[in-house]
Amino acid sequence: MSYKIPMGPYHPALEEPYKLDMFCDGETVSDAKLHIGFNFRGIEHLAETRNYIQVIALMERVCGICSNIHTLTLCQAMEKLTGLTPPPRALYIRVVMAELERLHSHVLWAGIAAKLMGFKTMFMSCFALREKVMEVLQDISGNRVNYSMNCIGGVNRDITDPQAILTAVEQLEREMVRTIIPIFTTSTTARSRCAGIGILSHEKAVSCGVVGPTARASGVSQDLRRAAPYAAYSDFEFNVPVETAGDVRARLLVRALEIMESCRILRQALTKMPPGDWRGGDRKVVFATGTALSRVEAPRGEVVYSVSWKENSRNPARVHVRTPTFQNMPAIRWMVMGARLADTPLIQASIDPCYSCTDR
Amino acid sequence: MTMIECIPQMLGTTEAWVDKGGVHWLATRGLNVRQVAAMMNSIHARFVTITAVELSGGQGIRLEYHWDLDGELLGFSFQVSGHSIESIYDLCEAVDWIEREVHEGFAVDFLGREYEPLLLRAGDKLGVNLHEVVQ
Numbered sequence: 001m002s003y004k005i006p007m008g009p010y011h012p013a014l015e016e017p018y019k020l021d022m023f024c025d026g027e028t029v030s031d032a033k034l035h036i037g038f039n040f041r042g043i044e045h046l047a048e049t050r051n052y053i054q055v056i057a058l059m060e061r062v063c064g065i066c067s068n069i070h071t072l073t074l075c076q077a078m079e080k081l082t083g084l085t086p087p088p089r090a091l092y093i094r095v096v097m098a099e100l101e102r103l104h105s106h107v108l109w110a111g112i113a114a115k116l117m118g119f120k121t122m123f124m125s126c127f128a129l130r131e132k133v134m135e136v137l138q139d140i141s142g143n144r145v146n147y148s149m150n151c152i153g154g155v156n157r158d159i160t161d162p163q164a165i166l167t168a169v170e171q172l173e174r175e176m177v178r179t180i181i182p183i184f185t186t187s188t189t190a191r192s193r194c195a196g197i198g199i200l201s202h203e204k205a206v207s208c209g210v211v212g213p214t215a216r217a218s219g220v221s222q223d224l225r226r227a228a229p230y231a232a233y234s235d236f237e238f239n240v241p242v243e244t245a246g247d248v249r250a251r252l253l254v255r256a257l258e259i260m261e262s263c264r265i266l267r268q269a270l271t272k273m274p275p276g277d278w279r280g281g282d283r284k285v286v287f288a289t290g291t292a293l294s295r296v297e298a299p300r301g302e303v304v305y306s307v308s309w310k311e312n313s314r315n316p317a318r319v320h321v322r323t324p325t326f327q328n329m330p331a332i333r334w335m336v337m338g339a340r341l342a343d344t345p346l347i348q349a350s351i352d353p354c355y356s357c358t359d360r
Numbered sequence: 361m362t363m364i365e366c367i368p369q370m371l372g373t374t375e376a377w378v379d380k381g382g383v384h385w386l387a388t389r390g391l392n393v394r395q396v397a398a399m400m401n402s403i404h405a406r407f408v409t410i411t412a413v414e415l416s417g418g419q420g421i422r423l424e425y426h427w428d429l430d431g432e433l434l435g436f437s438f439q440v441s442g443h444s445i446e447s448i449y450d451l452c453e454a455v456d457w458i459e460r461e462v463h464e465g466f467a468v469d470f471l472g473r474e475y476e477p478l479l480l481r482a483g484d485k486l487g488v489n490l491h492e493v494v495q
Contacts, residue, residue, distance in 0.1 A: 080381050209407045209454030222406070227431030291413075292381030293426070293433055306411040306424065322409035322458070330456055 002030065005341070009038045014348070015112065016355035018329075022336065022344065029336045029344060034329060039359040047319035052078060052152065052285060055316060059305075060146045062321060063357045065108065068101045069298040070305075071150040074319070076230060077307040080292035082285050084153035089278040091232040093155045095269045096165070097140065097147065098231065098296070099262040103172070104133040105299035106255045106262075109352045110180055113252065116346045117193040125179050129172070136168045154279045159270075166270040173263040184256045194249035198335040198347030201246055208331040211324050212301020213258065214351045216242045217250035224297040236268045248350040255352075287311060291318075300324035300352050323357035363403055364432060371399055383426070383435040393425065396436050397448035405429040407454040412466045421466055440468055447473040 002025050009017040019035040043062055047055050059074045060067045072094055079085065086094070111126030134144050140159055141147035149155050159165060184190050200210070205218035215222055223240040225233040241257035243250035287309040294305050301324030308318040328351045335347050368375055368386060375387040388396070400407070405427040413422045421440040426433055438445060447470035448455055459470045 077382075206404075206406075207453045209452075222428075224431070228433075290381055291383075291411075291424070293383050293435075295408075295433070302408075304409050304426070306409070306426075308413060318411070318413050320409070320411040326457060327454065330453075 001025075007344070009035075014345070016353070018353075018355050018358075020332070020336075020344070020348065022341070024341060027341050029339050029341060032333045032336045034332060036329065036355065036358055039355065041360060043360045044319055044321060048315055048317065050316075051314045052287070052316075055319065056151065057146075057148070059319070059321070060148065062323070062360045063354055064145055065105050065354060066101055066298045066300070066303070066357070067146045068097050068149060069296055069303055070321070071148075072098060072231070073294045073296040073303050073305040074307065075150045075152055076296070077292045077294035077305045078152050078287075078309075080294065081287050081290060081307065081309050082152060083288070084283060084285065086154045087277045087279075088232070088274045089158070089276050090154040092269050092273045093157075093159055093278055094150065094231040095233060095236070096159060096266060096273075097137070097149050097155075099266045099269070100133060100137050100140075100169075102262045102299045103259060103266075104130055104137065105352070106259050107133060107176075107180065109255060109299075109349075110184060110252075113346065113349055116349050117189060119183075119189050119193075122180075122183055129175055129180065132168075132172055132175075136165060136172070139168070140165065152285055153283055154277075156279075158278045159273065162270040162273045166267065169263060169266045169270065173260075176259055176263070181256050181260065184252050190252065191249065193346065194247065194252055194350075195245075196247055196249075197339055197343045198248045198350055199246045200331055200335050202244070204331065204334050205246065208327075208334070210301070210328045210331050210351075212298070212328070213251055213254045214301065214328045214331065216240065217254045218246040219244040222302075224295050224302055228295060230294075230296060232269065233265075235272070236265050238265050248346060251350045287313070298324055300354060300357075301328065321360055323354070323360065325351070325354045325358045329353060329358060364429060364434070367399065367403070367434070370403075371395065383433045385435045385437065388436050388438055391436070392446070393423075393436075393438050394446050394448055394451060396425065397451045400427045400429075400434075401451060403429065405434065407452050408433065410455065410458045410462055412462045412468065414466065421468055423462070423468070443467060444469040444471050446471050449473045 005022045008014050008019040017038040021033045022029045023031040050058050056071050059070045062070045107126050107130040111123045114122035138144050141149050200218045202219040205215050205220050221242045226240050238261045241254050243253050289311040291308040296303050304322040306320040307316055310317050336344050377384045377386055408426040408428050411424040423438050425436045462468050
C-alpha cells in the first residue's frame with residue numbers, strides 16, 4: 001500500500017524548518033517533495049536599504065555557521081566595484097578565517113551526523129572539539145558566531161600572534177586525527193549506517209548542479225579554491241578530496257579528508273603570513289556603476305553574490321545570494337528515492353543543509 | 361582557440377565577450393535563452409544561478425543567467441518581455457528552484473513549465489512581486 005508521510009516543517013529529525021513529503025511503499029520511499037520558505041526573511045530586498053557598511057553586517061547574518069564566508073564573498077564583489085585591493089596580509093587572514101570556519105562547520109556536521117547514526121558518544125566528542133575551534137575563532141575576532149572580520153579592501157582585525165594560533169590549530173589537528181577521522185573512516189557503526197544509502201549518482205549530481213562536498217562525493221571534482229582561486233589560495237598546496245560512491249559514507253569521507261586539508265592550509269597560511277598592513281577601512285570607498293559577481297567555496301559548497309551598484313548611491317541596487325544549500329536541496333529527492341524510511345533523516349543531513357542560508 | 365572563445369561562433373553571434381565584474385558577458389542580441397542553455401549543456405558548463413534585476417522607471421525585469429565553465433563565470437543577460445520568458449527547466453534541471461524563486465519574488469512567468477506549491481509561502485497567489493508588495 002502506498003501512503004504519504006509528511007516530515008516537518010517542525011520535526012525532531014530536522015534541525016531547521018522545512019518539509020519533506022515522502023511517498024512510501026511499505027518502508028521504502030518511492031518519491032519525495034521538498035518545501036522550503038517557512039522562515040523566508042527577504043534579506044536580499046532588505047540589503048537594498050542598507051549602505052555599504054551596514055550591508056556587510058546584514059549579510060553576515062544570512063547564516064549562523066558560515067557567517068564569515070558571506071561577508072567575504074560580499075566584500076570581494078564590492079571590491080570589484082570599488083577597485084580596492086586588500087593587502088597580502090589581509091588575504092592570508094581571510095584564508096585563515098575561512099578555513100577555521102570550514103573546520104567548525106565540518107565538525108559540527110560530523111556531530112549531527114553522529115547523533116543521527118545513533119552514535120551519541122561521537123556527538124559529544126565532535127561538539128567538544130567544535131568548541132575548541134570556536135575558541136580559536138574567538139581569540140582572533142573577539143566573537144564566536146558573527147566575526148565581523150571582513151570589510152571592503154581588507155579585514156577589521158589582525159592576527160597578532162600567528163604562532164599561538166598555529167599551536168592551537170596543531171593541537172586541534174592532533175585531536176581530530178586521534179578521534180573523528182578514524183571513527184568516521186574506519187568504524188563499523190559509521191560504515192554500516194552510511195555505506196550504500198542516499199546515493200546521488202554522478203550523472204544526477206551534474207544534472208542537479210550540486211556543489212561542495214555533496215558534488216565531490218559523487219565524483220564531481222570542483223572546488224573554487226582550486227578552479228577559481230580567491231584571497232590567497234593560489235599560494236597554498238592542498239588536495240581536493242573526491243569520492244565516487246555518491247552515498248552518505250562518501251560525503252562523510254570527503255568532509256573528513258577536507259578537515260585534514262584545511263589544517264594543512266592553515267599551517268601554511270599561519271607560517272607564511274606576510275607582514276604589513278591588513279586594514280581596508282581608512283581608504284575612500286567610491287562605487288562605480290555596474291554589477292560584480294564573487295564566488296567562494298564555503299564549507300557546504302559554492303556561495304555566489306551578485307552585487308549591483310549605481311554611482312553615488314549609498315545603497316546597493318541589488319544583492320543576490322545563491323547559497324550552496326539552495327542548489328543542493330533539490331537533489332535530496334533523488335537521494336531518498338528507494339531508501340528505507342528510517343535512513344531518511346541521515347540522508348537529508350548528509351548534504352549538511354542550512355535553511356537559514358536557503359530562507360535568506 | 362579556447363572553448364570560451366569558440367562560444368560566440370557556436371551560438372552564431374558576432375558579439376565578443378566583455379569581461380566585467382568577474383564575469384565574461386556576452387551580448388544576447390538575437391539570442392534565445394533556450395538556445396544559450398542548450399549550448400551550455402553541450403559544452404558541459406555548470407549552471408550557477410539566475411539573478412533577477414528590476415530595472416528603474418518601470419522598464420521591467422532583466423534576468424542574468426550564469427554558467428561556470430572550468431572555473432570561468434559566463435554571463436548572459438535577457439530582458440523579460442512583458443512578464444514572461446521561456447523556461448529552461450526541461451534543458452537544465454538545476455534551474456528548478458531559482459526559476460521558482462524568481463517567479464515568486466519578481467512575478468516573472470517561465471513559460472513551458474509547471475510550478476510546485478509555493479517555495480516562499482508568500483500567500484495563496486503565485487508570482488508576487490515582493491518589491492511592489494513592500495512599497
